[in-house]
Amino acid sequence: MCGIVGVLGHNEVAPILVEALKRLEYRGYDSAGIATVNRGRLDRRRAVGKLVNLSDLLVHEPLAGKAGIGHTRWATHGAATVINAHPHRSGPVAVVHNGIIENFRELRAELAEKGLACETETDTETVALLVRHHMDQGLSPRDAARETLKQLDGAFALLFLFDGEEDLMIAARKGSPLAIGHGQGEMFVGSDAIALAPMTDRITYLEEGDYAFVTRAGVEIFDAAGRRANRDVQKIQLDATRIEKAGYKHFMAKEIAEQPIVLADAIKHYCRGGKINLPEELDFATLDRLTLVACGTASYACMTAKYWFESLAGLNCEVDIASEFRYREPPLPQNSFAIFVSQSGETADTLAALRYARDKVAKIVSVVNVATSSIARESDIALPILAGVEVGVASTKAFTCQLAVLLLLALEAGRQRGRIDDAALAEHLKALASLPGLMNQTLTREPTIAATAAAIAEAQDVLFLGRGAMFPLALEGALKLKEISYIHAEGYASGELKHGPIALIDKAVPVIVLAPRDALFDKTVSNMQEVMARHGKVVLITDAKGADEASYGTWKTLTLPELPALLAPILYALPAQLLAYHAAVAKGTDVDQPRNLAKSVTVE
Ligand code: M6R
Numbered sequence: 252m253c254g255i256v257g258v259l260g261h262n263e264v265a266p267i268l269v270e271a272l273k274r275l276e277y278r279g280y281d282s283a284g285i286a287t288v289n290r291g292r293l294d295r296r297r298a299v300g301k302l303v304n305l306s307d308l309l310v311h312e313p314l315a316g317k318a319g320i321g322h323t324r325w326a327t328h329g330a331a332t333v334i335n336a337h338p339h340r341s342g343p344v345a346v347v348h349n350g351i352i353e354n355f356r357e358l359r360a361e362l363a364e365k366g367l368a369c370e371t372e373t374d375t376e377t378v379a380l381l382v383r384h385h386m387d388q389g390l391s392p393r394d395a396a397r398e399t400l401k402q403l404d405g406a407f408a409l410l411f412l413f414d415g416e417e418d419l420m421i422a423a424r425k426g427s428p429l430a431i432g433h434g435q436g437e438m439f440v441g442s443d444a445i446a447l448a449p450m451t452d453r454i455t456y457l458e459e460g461d462y463a464f465v466t467r468a469g470v471e472i473f474d475a476a477g478r479r480a481n482r483d484v485q486k487i488q489l490d491a492t493r494i495e496k497a498g499y500k501h502f503m504a505k506e507i508a509e510q511p512i513v514l515a516d517a518i519k520h521y522c523r524g525g526k527i528n529l530p531e532e533l534d535f536a537t538l539d540r541l542t543l544v545a546c547g548t549a550s551y552a553c554m555t556a557k558y559w560f561e562s563l564a565g566l567n568c569e570v571d572i573a574s575e576f577r578y579r580e581p582p583l584p585q586n587s588f589a590i591f592v593s594q595s596g597e598t599a600d601t602l603a604a605l606r607y608a609r610d611k612v613a614k615i616v617s618v619v620n621v622a623t624s625s626i627a628r629e630s631d632i633a634l635p636i637l638a639g640v641e642v643g644v645a646s647t648k649a650f651t652c653q654l655a656v657l658l659l660l661a662l663e664a665g666r667q668r669g670r671i672d673d674a675a676l677a678e679h680l681k682a683l684a685s686l687p688g689l690m691n692q693t694l695t696r697e698p699t700i701a702a703t704a705a706a707i708a709e710a711q712d713v714l715f716l717g718r719g720a721m722f723p724l725a726l727e728g729a730l731k732l733k734e735i736s737y738i739h740a741e742g743y744a745s746g747e748l749k750h751g752p753i754a755l756i757d758k759a760v761p762v763i764v765l766a767p768r769d770a771l772f773d774k775t776v777s778n779m780q781e782v783m784a785r786h787g788k789v790v791l792i793t794d795a796k797g798a799d800e801a802s803y804g805t806w807k808t809l810t811l812p813e814l815p816a817l818l819a820p821i822l823y824a825l826p827a828q829l830l831a832y833h834a835a836v837a838k839g840t841d842v843d844q845p846r847n848l849a850k851s852v853t854v855e
Pocket of ligand 1: 546547548549592593594595596597598601644645646647730731734850851852
């Protein structure tokens with residue numbers, strides 16, 4: 252899940268590479284580095300930590316050259332040190348890499364026998380050593396790279412730069428995406444098109460197994476079998492100006508605040524004239540089953556959707572996390588759809604799960620934010636969630652937009668299966684249309700939520716409870732809190748509490764209860780009473796009616812607008828996000844780039 256970039260330009264490339272790496276920092280920020288060829292000679296600069304450290308280094312030790320490659324690292328093999336930072340160099344070659352070389356230990360041993368020892372702990376260095384070895388044997392850079400690629404197992408995107416070659420980069424894709432950007436007498440390579448957005452909007456995506464020889468005159472692409480391959484040049488619409496904080500202190504704060512707008516956009520996109528507009532091939536009428544697969548927050552969106560597909564459409568629905576699904580060999584009925592949900596559309600496990608399901612089910616459907624992503628491109632039907640670029644590592648607006656699109660799918664499935672008539676559908680859509688307004692009202696309660704979050708920030712452990720469709724939101728609330736504030740948090744179905752977790756309750760443990768005044772409210776309140784009887788500090792998040800009935804004895808009560816039970820998981824996501832955000836701010840953690848994480852998880 253590292254970010255890679257390369258430029259064959261007209262001007263000095265170091266500042267261009269650093270700018271592009273800024274747009275890739277969401278992929279990892281353990282270290283960063285660049286290499287250039289100048290007057291025929293390769294040189295590089297690397298620094299540990301955020302990109303700013305590399306920028307500072309370049310002020311004191313500039314790097315000249317009009318051809319260069321760059322990397323921002325999420326460490327897999329070896330600690331975040333300068334020596335392990337990319338680009339890795341061996342003799343005449345420098346390489347940047349995203350992914351994992353799975354057979355690097357065997358390759359290392361073979362290279363050591365040839366007298367080529369590794370200096371770093373990384374898997375990537377073996378790639379540089381292999382290329383060097385082949386060049387020592389007299390191969391050209393192109394042939395050396397070709398031979399090396401044949402020896403590598405695993406999933407990777409690689410980009411090479413060579414001594415003495417100011418007009419050549421070699422790129423290769425197996426499992427991790429790579430975009431080639433076309434300029435006017437300039438060429439670019441990036442992990443994604445966003446990295447290249449200010450330089451070009453003309454992009455060629457390498458396909459699985461492709462490698463490419465890039466020069467300023469253009470690109471020659473070969474498929475995995477070494478045959479010349481034609482890949483389209485696509486005009487990509489990317490608005491680089493949207494990737495700004497727009498006056499907010501953090502991207503996460505901006506992205507939470509954007510939710511009413513982006514949700515309204517998504518609803519408008521899918522609902523017209525009292526109908527839900529989805530591709531015609533999405534025929535749920537006689538379907539036997541749905542399988543929903545995702546990771547992290549996206550998997551909690553899928554868990555919520557299971558409640559909707561079952562109750563609204565009477566449709567059998569399995570939910571799985573992609574890292575388990577892909578290796579379990581689950582049987583999938585032919586008369587079923589598999590739906591893959593991913594903000595980035597590049598999550599390695601979700602992509603592998605999609606490939607597993609291909610040919611086993613009637614349709615591969617994806618619900619994605621990045622429309623140009625691998626998951627979108629490999630689906631039969633890709634449904635955009637239209638959340639706009641999400642930069643903060645903690646997924647917020649993508650989650651609520653995923654929920655909205657999944658709810659619309661469930662409503663349409665219910666209609667097609669004869670469980671929802673036109674009048675009921677119109678009611679549901681009317682309620683959904685009111686959701687952005689209710690989100691705005693909820694956001695006005697941010698100061699109260701922030702005060703509660705500041706108190707929660709003192710805790711060591713926090714529990715989240717929910718019942719029914721609020722249970723996945725309890726899991727999501729806990730994930731959000733732990734990933735950005737580093738406070739240990741767990742989410743439970745409220746009914747599970749007395750089967751173990753209640754042992755954790757004491758006066759130091761805040762318990763956040765997500766409980767709109769719905770059909771399950773009384774049951775949840777009983778579980779809440781059990782917590783309070785053991786001196787647990789309850790934060791009840793409910794509506795005015797719920798607060799009237801149940802706020803007595805709670806530590807804090809947060810009141811949200813009333814709304815139909817179906818929509819509560821979407822609205823109640825906002826206080827969960829805000830609690831996590833303000834707890835993190837109170838603790839002074841790095842909200843947008845929390846430790847050990849990356850925005851796009853492209854390794855399994
Ligand atoms: O890009 P994806 O939606 O496939 O990412 C899945 C997870 O990695 C992601 O949701 C992760 O859990 C977030 N950091 C949660 O905020």
